[in-house]
Amino acid sequence: MKRQTIYFLFLLLMSTSSFAQNLVNEIQQEKRTLLALIKKAEKKGIDVTKEKSTIRTAEICERFADWDEKNIKKNEQLFKRLKTYKQNALEVAEELPNFEREEIVLMLQDAQHTLELALKGKVVKQPIEKIDWSKVKLEGSDALYNGKPVFLADYTWKPKVDFLTEYHGNLDGIFVTTKYLLDEKGTLKPNFKKEIIEKPSGRVGTVFLNHLNPPKWFTEKYPEASVGSRRYFDYDIDHPATRALQQSLLKSIVPTFKDKKYSSIGYMLVNEPHWHTKEKSWDTGEVSSYTFAKFRKYLEEKHKSIAQLNVIWNTSFESFDSVKIQVPMSGDLRGSAVWYDWMRFNQLRGTEWFQFLSDEIHKYDPKANTHIKVMPHLFSENARDHGIDLEALTEVTTVIGNDAGAVYSDMWGKKEPEWSSKYYFDWKQLCIGYDFMKSVSPDKLVFNSEGHFISTIRFRDLKMKPEYARATYWLATMLGLDVMQTWFWPRDVDGSLRKESKGYAASLTQMPRVINEITLTYLDMNANAEALTKIQKLRKPVRIFHSETSAINKPTHMEDVYHTYEQFLFEGIAVGFATKNILNKQPHHLWDVVVIENTPFVTKEERNALQEYLDQGGTIVMDNKSILKNEYGESIDVLTQSKGQLIKFNTAENIQKKVLSIVKKDDIQIHETNMLSHKGCIWRYFENEEKLKIVSIVNVGKSEAKLDVLLNGIDQSVELTDVITGNKIENGFTMKSLDVYLLKVGTIQKKGL
Structure with a gap:
């Protein structure tokens, strides 16, 4: 029996080895076939940039598969870390190399198919210009190459060698930490000083300011400066020694980095900042005596007298100096005056810290860019104990930094969410994150420095559809994304694992077709960057009023914001937000109407900004549940129509209908029919110089959708052209879930006219 088992395993091993070798041989044959087609196409003047990039992706991923074949035990250990793959980790690790090779074969065959169509004249290949990252310039909200807008994409930790940078991104930059300081005077470690002096200007890039592991001399002298620390942030932002430490570092490095290409996207002030202060929140914790002292000063400035504070808080403190609260704070206090005052203060102190860092940088380089790797889910989700005011941070920095992501599953097995x-x-x-940030600062570049569309700690899928990659990156670009650094690329050039990480298994570098699709998507987007840039910059006629006051006080406020936003996202119009600051600082002609739903709590200043907007002739459509109370739940004066229009409805459906009647023009409409009760296609359009409409569409719905394009007021038939392929498309076309289209919409004169 034992011999039979050994013999069976021997046959199985031989069969697996033979299958692997067959795949290796098939890859070589498919590459030869594609290379031959490329040669033919080049002779005919057909652009083959996409096909050449696929060849390179295949060559890269072949090395990945070879390494994985030799390191099955290592991969098994890493797959065991994932709940999804834990029970069959060995099986997944054994199948991985051949899975990767099968993916390579498929993407090579897809490339052949497309090029064969081009050679037969059935599709038109767009010309694509490869980007020299050393010659990219940043102007306002655009990255420019040869005077034209481009979109840039790279990967976290990817080695900077030609083999990996020719088609897959070439972001430059430098890592900086206070650990490089030898003393309080700002003396830099010799090796680091030599590095920054000798580092060439290089390519467009960013400066990563790390706030972990302060120097030993600092922690020994100021041990209390670690009180109030959080993940990625090893010290108290309110401790004066912390500020002095940052001042020393920035004074030493900023003059050296000035006007260098590798710092052109700017200084990342903080990586994923947060200061959670609610019990049982993620990464919550205490705060320092310096923070409490600052809080008491804030209370005195806001409430003027301790008597007034005691009335609002229902307390009996003798003085502001005697005010005490418990941090982390109980979630049961949400909606109370003490909750509001602390959570709003927590946001203000965080904003003050970023303003301090920005001011210090601009002291030595007034033109320097700055950004923050803000987690947009801290805005779009309900929690408000994290100390992040997204609007304020967007205003503080010169570049809109973020690490926005998207998911379609949850490995942690939580209940099915509403969106699913x-x-x-x-x-x-x-x-919501991009539309909000671009509403606050429409003229700033958007840099996602840790994109989580493909994987997160809790979301990964080895069998991810390449179409998902195209849909998410395209959608993000439609809404403003300019530069992307995807999380993540942990492999070396030979395929070996450079940095072991719990985020590695079932992530990007095990999915060849996903890598390929990201590359092809960016090549397509850059071939049409001028059109997509115009879509990014569309006027946002509908503005949803956002109040952090209600967000802090209401347990589910952002769910309500989501539903309001959802009503307009699929209607072909750019959706934005309005806040007190936007109403006060931006020209009102930038929008047609402000929508207010389920926003009962506003400060006096927020209410007055809305009233002044009405006084100046603005239009507000709102429900009867909004603008009723101040931050402490006290009744306030209702809004009055004045010179503008104040329109109220009891239902969201009536609000949507009225708003769309205000902003909809007799121009272009897309009617969607699908198997669900809700639209799934997000679309935006603009009119080009030839009076043709250029429409970008992404189907994020769970079902396919039939789309009918109508040009109202024009007695002509609609002609649709796929911009990327040059093919005509019959109206009433179908988009599968995750499909992306860029269409040119024209008209054909009816027969007999």
């Missing part, structure tokens, strides 16, 4: 019944993936933090 309607949409293929959760677009909430991506869409």
Whole structure:
């Protein structure tokens, strides 16, 4: 029996080895076939940039598969870390190399098919210009190459060698930490000083300011400066020694980095900042005596007298110096005056810290860019104990930094979320986050320095559809994304694992077709960057009023914001937000109407900004549940129509209908029919110089959709052209879930006219 088992295993091993070798041989044959087609196409003047990039992706991923074949035990250990793959980790690790090779074969065959169509004249290949990252310039909200807008994409930790940078991104930059300081005077470690002096200007890039592991001399002298620390942030932002430490570092490095290409996207002030202060929140914790002292000063400035504070808080403190609260704070206090005052203060102190860092940098380089790797889900989700005011941070920095992501599953097995019944993936933090930040600062570049569309700690799928990658990156770009650094690329050039990480198994570098699709998507987007840039910059006629006051006080406020936003996202119009600051600082002609739903709590200043907007002739459509109370739940004066229009309805449906009647023009409409009760296609359009409409569409719905394009007021037939392929498309076309289209919409004169 034992001999039979050994013999069976021997045959199985031989069969597996033979299958692997067959795949290796098949890859070589498919590459030869594609290379031959490329040669033919080049002779005919057909652009083959995409096909050449696929060849390179194949060569890269072949090395990945070879390494995985030799390191099955290592991969098994890493797959065991994932709940999804834990029970069959060995099986997955054994299948991985051949899975990767099968993916390579498929993507090579797809490339052949497309090129064969081009050679037969059935599709038109767009010309694509390869980007020299050393010659990219940043102007306002655009990255420019040869004077034209481009979109840039790279990967975290990817080695900077030609083999990996020719088609897959070439972001430059430098890592900086206070650990490089030898003393309080700002003396830099010799090796680091030599590095920054000798480092060439290089390519467009960013400066990563790390706030972990302060120097030993600092922690020994100021041990209390670690009180109030959080993940990625090893010290108290309110401790004066912390500020002095940052001042020393920035004074030493900023003059050296000035005007260098590798710092052109700017200084990342903090990586994923957060200061959670609610019990049982993620990464919550205490705060320092310096923070409490600052809080008491804030209370005195806001409430003027301790008597007034005691009335509002229902307390009996003798003085502001005697005010005490418990941090972390109980979630049961949400909606109370003490909750509001602390959580709003927590946001203000965080904003003050970023303003301090920004001011210190600009002291030595007034033109320097800055950004923050803000987690947009801290805005789009309900929690408000984290100390992040997204609007304020967007205003503080010169570049809109973020690490927005998207998911379609959860490895941690939580209950089915609401979105999953309607949409293929959760677009909430991506869409709401980008539309909000671009409403605050429409003229700033958007840099996602840790993109989480493909994987997170809790979301990974080895069998991910390449179409999902195209849909998410395209959608993000439609809404403003300019530069992307995807999480993540942990492999070396030979395929070996450079940095072991619990985020590695079932992530990007084990999915050849996903890598390939990201590359092809960016090549397509850059071939049409001028059109997509115009879509990014569309006027946002509908503005949803956002109040952090209600967000802090209401347990589910952002769910209500999501539903309001959802009503307009699929209607072909750019959706934005309005806040007190936007109403006060931006020209009102940038929008047609402000929508207010389920926003009962506002400060006096927020209410007055809305009233002044009405006084100046603005239009507000709102429900009867909004603008009723101040931050402490006290009644306030209702809004009055004045010179503008104040329109109220009891239902969201009536609000949507009225708003769309205000903003909809007799121009272009897309009627969607699908198997669900909700639309799934997000679309935007603009009119080009030839009076043709250019429409970008992404189907994020769970079902396919039939789309009918109508040009109202024009007695002509609609002609649709796929911009990427040049093919004509019959109206009433079908988009599968995750499909992406860029269409040119024209008209054909009816026969007999």
